Structures are given as structure tokens and as C-alpha cells.
Amino acid sequence: MPRDPASRPKTLRHVRDLADHGLVDGSSLPALERVAAQFAVAVTPTIVDLIDPSDPSDPVARQFLPDARELAIRDEELADPIGDDPFTPVKGIVHRYKDRVLLKPVHACPVYCRFCFRREMVGPGSDALNADELDAAIAYIAGNPQIWEVILTGGDPMILSPRRMGEIIARLNAIPHLGLVRIHTRVPVVDPARVDAEMVVALKGRRIATWVVLHSNHWREFGEEGKAAIARLVDAGIPMLGQSVLMRGVNDDVETLTRTFRTMVANRIKPYHLNHGDLAKGTSHFRTTVAQGRALMKSLRGDVSGLCQPTYILDIPGGHGKVPLTESYLTPTGDDGEWRVEDPRGTHHPYRG
Template sequence: MTTLSTSVKRLQAEGQEGTAHAAPLRSIEALRQAGFIGAADRDALEAVAARYAVSVTPAMAALIDPADPADPIARQFIPDAAELTTLPQELADPIGDGAHSPVEGVVHRYPDRALLKLVHACPVYCRFCFRREMVGPGGDALTGDKLDAAFAYLAAQPQIWEVVMTGGDPLILSARRLREVAKRLAAIPHIRIVRWHSRVPVIDPARITAEYARALKVPGKASYVAIHANHPREFTPAARAAIARLADAGHVLLSQSVLLKGVNADVETLSALMRAFVENRVKPYYLHHPDLAPGTSHFRLTLEEGQALVRQLRGNLSGLCQPTYILDIPGGAGKIPVGPSFLNAAATPGVEAQVEDRHGRRHAYPPP
């Protein structure tokens, strides 16, 4: 997967028109030369790279402290030999995209919304990615007859109210291609909401020019951008400026994060992350429990541990900072909220429930 396809090379070049970009680090040798891995680890990590794509953008490389073995940015993007361990419960398609894909590039799991996967490549490859068996620099873009078939499906399903643009990362595409896609979406009357999911505003912020932000607008539709970030250090000045350009262009901004051991699985980091989103006009939306993707067990914590962390956010952070803790049921059954409950059964007649406050104290409701 480490060889770039011709079409993806072209798409990346087009997306960088008018901007000065240093090359991402796309090989174990490049990471070694940058000081992010040692020579002793090279053979094991070459085995990882042979199976899962590698790419670290200059913006993310600049945030990594090579002297810190627990650096949370490195943990997200630098390959780890633990990725070679696949547990029996881990799945190549952990959330069941394939079971809900009526035509190539479309996932239609819920009645009123569908995913459109425009491209199977990303500027960076997260080591915990739930689509890691499907995306990579050898992944092609959805073009020609395949793209026509995807749009024909969307147009023929009047119940589809929202289209979620995903991949890969759709913001790897050029502004010109995004405008072409926006024009085709605008021509489908029953689609009212277009939501773009991307890592780009934080991992490659120079790409988000004012023109690029405008290219994401779909005439006549409400436009949302879900920004994926997992650690408050990702909010560099350049990332904040890129996010501001999206907000100023009229996009409603939402957050996507994954709860990751060694990255953000403590209340201080998680609180700072959610506050960073809100300070940048991004409404916290989903906090994902890690999916059962192959080779990712070293990132996962238990649901009980995740609930305890989310419980600590309630009452200690503004309501604006509260994400929904989500589990994507393996096999394709969909997302469910798995946050902690603050209601407990009441045995007293006339009392509907025992409710728990942020200090852990219980109160009868309604009061006797």
C-alpha cells in the first residue's frame, strides 16, 4: 500500500495549487531520518508499513517531541510494532460498511443519510483508523462511471436528506473537484444537508485557504464540516486560522474525536481538547469509542473506563463542551450513545428515580 497511485498523486498535487508544501513523511526510512524511530526498530516497523499506510504531514511532524516516548502526537501517527498484533475480535471492516454499500463509494446505513466516499487516501494515516484495511496511498478516487453511479443512487433515494462526505479524507481533493461535487449535490432537491468529515484543518492547515473554504459550500444546502482532532496540541496557530476560515465561510463546525489510550484518555487532556474545539467555534459532537480495527488494541480502553471519563466532564465543563460518547456496533448495526447514566431506579413509592449530581450524590425525583 505504500506506492502512490497516479490518480491520487494528481489529486494531491491539484489540492496543493498555490501553496508551498513540504513533502509528508511516507516511509519508515523517512521517519528514521527525521529522528522519530530508531534503527533497531526499523525491521519491525517495515513490516507494519508493508501492511498499513504511513504518512505524517509536516504540520504534525513539527509537533512531535522525539525525546518523549509517550508523545501523544507521535502515538497517533508513528507506526508501532503493536500494530502487528491482531486480536480474534478485530475485524477488517469493523463497522460493517460493506454490508450497507449498495454501489461503490456509497454507504447507506440509516434511512435519511448516506456516506459518499470520494477518495480512499488521506494526507495522514492514523494508527487507529477503523478503515485502515481499505484506505491508503494506493487507494483510487471515485471518478467516471463509478462516481456517476454513486450520484445516480443518491438521486434515486428521496429519503436521503443528508450526505456525509468521507473517505479517506475528501479534503485531499482540489478546490476544482470539490466544486464539481458540490454542483452535483446541489442538483438533487431532497438532499438538504452536506457534511464534510476531515482531518485536514488541523493536520494540513495550509490547504484550507479562503477559496478552498468557499469551494465546500453547496448552493442551496446547509453545510457542515466535522473536524477530527484528538489532542489539544493539534490546535496550532495555523490550525486555528484554517478553522476560522471555514467558520467565516459560513460552515457549521462540529467535532469528531476518538477516545485513545495514551493520547487523550485522561480528564485533563479530554477537557482541554473539548475547550479548544469550543474556543474555535467547533461544537463537540462525537467522541468515539475505538473500533475493533486490526492491530489497534493498544489504543482501546474499556467502555466502563470511557464512561468514567465522560462522567467527569459533566458538571466540570460548560454544556457547550460535552460530546456524545458513541460506540459503533461491530458488523454494521450502527452507532449508539454509551455515555454514563445519571438515573437510578427508586424503590420508594412516589419517587420516580434517584438522580445523581456531578458530585456523586443521589437525590429523589421528584422530591418526597
């Protein structure tokens, strides 16, 4: 039951605050303080409302509340697991594919997911692009006519004010060779009040379409306020896609995935990608195996609508790109989770998982 808005807490950013609200056990605070010293913590009032503190396996809590297991760093885990750095020609730009770039205007989020692949780059105090850096990033896009699509990410770009968002959208719309702006965000379900009328207007470009890709991993993230925020976007003519991460103990069963993807479609969001867990530091307790993920995707076929079927993908470590985890790109090379993965350019890479 949602609280009276007047009694809602502000975003919780300290583990002591989490304990005070009954979200973590006080005895765990020393370990959780060590986690928070490495990886940022933020839990919005909306997420607090969605967590069931009486359920130790609550799938919303697992995504946003710090866990002592994050202190276990495995040898294969990486600070930059998808390889952004080698493809960063100017600050704020990642240009891995010829026809599209990432534009990262901010490195902060309204919430910090415990499995985030950029968890060592984001958080309070992380660098946002200043005016000169944003100018340089947009000049790079304008100077490379092969770029057709710009993906706003970060951080979460929808923490920008409507004014700043509108300015960026307008500047991108003024670049003749661009055909699409895509925004990757969690805001509609984790901080839905940000999706107000001003933000909706800011997102709509005069010339090219803006698509919003919502990151959501479990149907329980869709509260009534979140559904209303999504409706404001879609009713305004902004198409939405959904992407999720496959995670142990959160959504690694057919029933949860089915209900999650159906919830997306019921809210006029097309499931787009189901991402295999990245090798981010301190996230091994979330990762499934590739074999488990492929078996789940096979089980979804037949009795679950095609509209509810995302593509199961791997972002190959080292910046080699995303590929579907199908026979066309994946070959087993051993009996213990060893694979050979072909990247989009035909080069093969070993992968264990």
C-alpha cells in the same frame, strides 16, 4: 517552534524517512517496515512540527507514527469493523440509515492514523471513484428521495482539489430532496494549507448548508496554522463540529479531554462525538474499556461547560449503527467487560470491552 517553510520536509511516507528525521528509533526499522507493509504511513510537515521527539509518550506521535504493536492482531479485530460492506449498494456509497448516506470519493488521506477503522481500505494507490463510478453514486442519491443528508468521507475528502470538491458540492446541491452535506476531515489541523480561499468557496453550496466535522483527539493538534484554517472556514459561515476517538495513552484522562474540548469550543467547533475505539486490526493498544470511557464522561459533568460535552458512542461491530454508551442502550451482562448493546432498531448484540 515551527520551522522556516523553506526547510520543511515533504510528507514522510517511509519509515526510513521517519528515522532520518529523528521521529523513530533506527533499531525499530525492521518491525516498522512490516507495519508499513500492512498499513499505510504518511506524516505531513504540519504534524512533524507538532511532535516532540524527546517525549516517548508524545500524544501526537502516538497517533501518526507506526508502532510495532500494530503487528499484534487479536481474534476479535476485523477488516471492516463497522460493517460498511453490507450496506454498499453501489461503489462509494454506504447506506446504513434511511435519511443519510456516506459518499466516499477517495480512499487516500494526507495522514494515516494508526487507529483508523478503515485502515485496510485506505492508502496510496487505493481506488478513488472514477467519473462513471461517481456518476453512479450520485445517481443512487438522486434516485432515493428518503436521503436528506450526504456525508463526504473516505479517506479524507478534503484532499480533493477545490475544483473537484466544488463539482461534487454543486451536484449534490442540485438534488432537490437533499438538505445537508457533511464533510468528515482531518485536513484543517494536519494539512491546513489545503484550506485556502478556493477550497472555502468550493465547500459553500448555493442551496444547502455544508457542515465540516473535524476529527481531532488532542489539544496539541491545534497549531497556529490549523487554528487559522479553522477560522477561514467558520468566518465564511461554514459550521463546524468536532469528533474524537477515546484512546489509551492519548486522551484517556479528564484533564486532556477537558482541554481538548475547550480548545475546540474556543475555535468555534462544537464537540459532537467521542467514539469508543473500533475493533480495527492491530489497534488493541489504543482501546480503553467501555467502563473507563463512561467514568471519564461522568467526570466531565458539572465542572466542564455543557458546550464542551460530546456524546460518547459505540459504532456496533457488524454495521448495526452508532448508539450512545448510556443505560438506555447498554446493559452489563458479566463482571469482566461484557455488555448487551441495543442498536437503533431495538435489536440486542453482545459486546465485550
